[in-house]
Structure formats: C-alpha cells, structure tokens
Amino acid sequence: MLSYLHEFHAGNHADILKHLALVFIFEHLNEKGKPYTFFDTHAGAGLYRFDDERALKTGESMRGIQRLLDYASRFPDNVPSEM
Known part of the structure; x- marks a missing residue:
C-alpha cells in the first residue's frame, strides 16, 4: 500500500496549482x-515547514514554492511582507 505524507511533498508544483x-x-x-x-x-x-528534514529529503518545495518565491522576490511590490 502506498502511503502519502504531505510533510514530504508540501510546497511542490501540484500544491501550488x-x-x-x-x-x-x-x-x-x-x-x-x-x-x-x-x-x-x-x-x-x-x-508545514520547508526546512523540516522530511521536506528536505525530497526537495520538492525547493523546486516548487521556494523557486517561485525566489522569482517573485525580484519584484518587491508583489511579495507579501509576511512570508
């Protein structure tokens, strides 16, 4: 049986979508x-913490939300102040 734990996948491309x-x-x-x-x-x-060992194990948030936030930081007016 396949077990899904969101801690490993939070912030990935599907989560963003x-x-x-x-x-x-x-x-x-x-x-x-x-x-x-x-x-x-x-x-x-x-x-969910993206610096948690489970999130770091897959690196999905680094290829998902973190990449998007890095891109958005180039445009300071579009980034919420509390992230």
Missing part, C-alpha cells in the same frame, strides 16, 4: 455577495 485554483474559486465566490462555507477535508496539519 491546488492553492492557485482555490484562490480563483474563492475570488469568484466572493463576487456573488452571498455567504458560503468551505470545508477542507484533506487539509492535514495546515502548516
């Missing part, structure tokens, strides 16, 4: 002006 899709979905829902409820049934811990 999932969160980007959620941003667009929520932006669209927010335009409606009606309340809604969202339940993330597979959220896991909700907060």
